[in-house]
Amino acid sequence: MSFSAIKGQDKQIAMLKVYIEQSRLEGGYLFCGPQGIGKKMTALSLAKALNCQDAGIDACGKCPSCLKIGKKQHPDVHFLEFDGDEIKIEYIRQLQRDASLRPYEGAKKVFIIDNAHNLTADASNALLKILEEPPKSCLIILVSDKPGLLFRTIVSRCKVMKFSPLARSALKETFQSDYGLDCNRAHYLAYFSEGRLGRALCLKDEDALNEKNKIIDKLALSPAGRGADLAIKEKADMRRALNILAAWFRDAYLLKAGLPETEMINFDRRQELSIYAGSFTFTELDRIMQVLSDSAFYLERNLNIKLLIHNLRAQIWKG
Ligand SMILES: [Zn+2]
Numbered sequence: 001m002s003f004s005a006i007k008g009q010d011k012q013i014a015m016l017k018v019y020i021e022q023s024r025l026e027g028g029y030l031f032c033g034p035q036g037i038g039k040k041m042t043a044l045s046l047a048k049a050l051n052c053q054d055a056g057i058d059a060c061g062k063c064p065s066c067l068k069i070g071k072k073q074h075p076d077v078h079f080l081e082f083d084g085d086e087i088k089i090e091y092i093r094q095l096q097r098d099a100s101l102r103p104y105e106g107a108k109k110v111f112i113i114d115n116a117h118n119l120t121a122d123a124s125n126a127l128l129k130i131l132e133e134p135p136k137s138c139l140i141i142l143v144s145d146k147p148g149l150l151f152r153t154i155v156s157r158c159k160v161m162k163f164s165p166l167a168r169s170a171l172k173e174t175f176q177s178d179y180g181l182d183c184n185r186a187h188y189l190a191y192f193s194e195g196r197l198g199r200a201l202c203l204k205d206e207d208a209l210n211e212k213n214k215i216i217d218k219l220a221l222s223p224a225g226r227g228a229d230l231a232i233k234e235k236a237d238m239r240r241a242l243n244i245l246a247a248w249f250r251d252a253y254l255l256k257a258g259l260p261e262t263e264m265i266n267f268d269r270r271q272e273l274s275i276y277a278g279s280f281t282f283t284e285l286d287r288i289m290q291v292l293s294d295s296a297f298y299l300e301r302n303l304n305i306k307l308l309i310h311n312l313r314a315q316i317w318k319g
Helices: 010-021 039-051 064-070 088-102 123-130 152-156 168-180 183-192 197-204 207-219 235-256 265-277 281-300 304-316
Strands: 028-034 077-080 108-112 139-146 158-162
Touching: 010 039, 010 064, 028 039, 028 152, 039 064, 039 139, 039 183, 077 158, 077 265, 088 123, 088 139, 088 152, 123 152, 139 281, 152 158, 168 183, 168 197, 183 197, 183 235, 183 265, 197 207, 207 235, 207 265, 207 304, 235 281, 235 304, 281 304
Parallel strands: 028 139, 028 158, 077 108, 108 139
Antiparallel strands: none
């Protein structure tokens, strides 16, 4: 992975390239923006570019340094990745020890703290001290999709770079040109993922289009009682089904309100959708969307999934 492989973040990457050229990259950076749009990929590509042995502004991706960073085995590039867990002070103390040493073999030490909003208060304070006087030849990149949860003092010590989702039409084109997907599939992935390439790529290899249509057919389009054979057992399945239904009813609502078909997530079923939307009033659609949102709330509080589906169907078919 190098800068050239990252889609839709041209402005941020152009800026980073200027900083590389001017050797201005030191201290703290905060890469923020929604999940799955390339923040971490950019951080990784930056770490490679700064340490690449084939001197250039972008990483070559082939030299021993690039390869080691790609495998997360480079002694000067450190990853603090803990998914949803707290980032405790001992990790920041370790970071401090590592940062105070000169690079072993690279040009610059890089620390990438993913989900930086999970830093505990102690860890935040320890990190703040490092950011106030960052060691030489050391770059600390905080990555977060919830920057509002970070200590303000931390944010104020970082250079903030905001990342945005790709335009959905551009993502659709990328799927057609780079991944060879047909128009309907490319449209669905781009619009359902709201322009988040990472999220769309996760769905790409699954039969996401057929899966979503199955959910719509069984839950939104057939009368109550006939969705029993849907394979929704786990919480994650139900969460996805609720998202699919929310997108379907959102489409119906917006189509009714006069939005063009090309803006529909369910573009592949635009004709059906238009007839479907006509059979509901705005008030009914509002009510159904509220029910979907309530269901998502109860799902997270572990309400029985069968019960949720039963209630959902009853509500959709109320009229
Ligand atoms: Zn290289």
